[in-house]
Amino acid sequence: MRYISTRGEAPVLGFEQVLLAGLARDGGLYVPEAWPRLSAEEIRGLRGLPYAELVTRIAAAFVEGEIEESVLRALVAEAYEGFEHAAVAPLKQLGPALWLMELFHGPTLAFKDYPLQVVGRLFDRVLTARGGHVTIVGATSGDTGSAAIEGCRGRASIDVFILHPEGRVSEVQRRQMTTVQEPNVHNLAIAGSFDDCQDMVKALFKDQAFRDEASLSAVNSINWARIMVQVAYYFHAALALGAPERPVAFSVPTGNFGNVFAGYVAMQMGLPIAKLIVGSNRNDILTRFFESGAMTIETVEPSLSPSMDIQVSSNFERLLFELLGRDGAAVSRTLEGFRDSGRFSLEPALLQEALKVFQAHRCSDEESLAEVARAHRETGEVIEPHSAIGLAAARAAQESLEVPVVALATAHPAKFPDAVERAIGRRPALPARAADLYEREERVTRLPNELAAVRAHIRERLRVPGAA
């Protein structure tokens, strides 16, 4: 499988190089040169597979020719071994045609463990084979950071620097990052917003000299490998509900557009998905886009679903590339204009194309709390605000869809205990594996919202391959 950049000017690479590179050299994101397509017969053949085996089969189509399937199988099996539910991504029925897929049974209690437990191992495997070392730099609005840290902690071939917006992640989220004591883990608390953190990470990647000096790499959803691994749970749910004979829809609480884009990839691979529903909180740039065809930046406002407090959804670029007929130059022009003016709009015909696949729904904090309360009252399930946005969006979409809707539960309720308590009057307990989180010692460096300070901090701590 070969990969091309959404901006059309970076070298065409194989899977391993795309994994290590993260962002493409022209500032774009890597996507497969062509989507692998499964026939209905082949999709049927995936029914009933254990979760790890399904991930292996899906990923195999994207790493073809570079990582042997048996190697991949062993690595993926190990990645999901510690998950606390035998089904890994269990489905719960909440209504006649309404389902919840729980994606929070990994070590950091959010869906990002599903890709990052695999991606950390992929990095280690590829780097160990090459005798290399990378410096992973990432921005987090809360959950990416801890999942990346868990995926990379203690691995000799990787140093991981995670920027989080100081005071804007929940205490559980912060502690899951800052209480990891391995020396290859570096937490930076930035005096700014998530978008500021993300902009700095992007700028570091754009600094070619620094990028080479540090062997920079990324594990947020700009990294293709992460999307690839996430595709599997769309298959998992759809197969359980009757694919390929019966189409389903998915409702996805969305921030960077990575998770829902994995659903789009599943569709391109032939999985019958009737609709992908994008849920947003008050930071609703995506919902406004799907309503109007115009992408317009506004300031980020904190909400009860902080992992979705994002304005610029970096993975939207991958969809834009498809909508613009895979024309890298057009993507470049559009996004340069967007960077300069804070706005771009799509022609009505292209918006109509997008609306065949996507629809969007905005949910205020009050509505998300009402959904947490409703789910609890009607089904006994305790969910948190991100998942509640997915569920509320699923309910709204059900009025016009005649297929089962699967809402993705992206975090464990104990990750956002204050909001859950407000909604149902009870604090969800941390699962046993995280129960001592509040007793563990924290380690974090506070830095100003300045690129130069962040770059200098990382540079001082760089480990050169082979050095002690």
Ligand SMILES: *Cc1c(COP(=O)(O)O)cnc(C)c1O
């Ligand atoms: C990261 C995250 C999201 C948003 O996912 P994207 O891939 O960025 O769209 C939603 N909910 C939770 C709990 C998250 O951690």
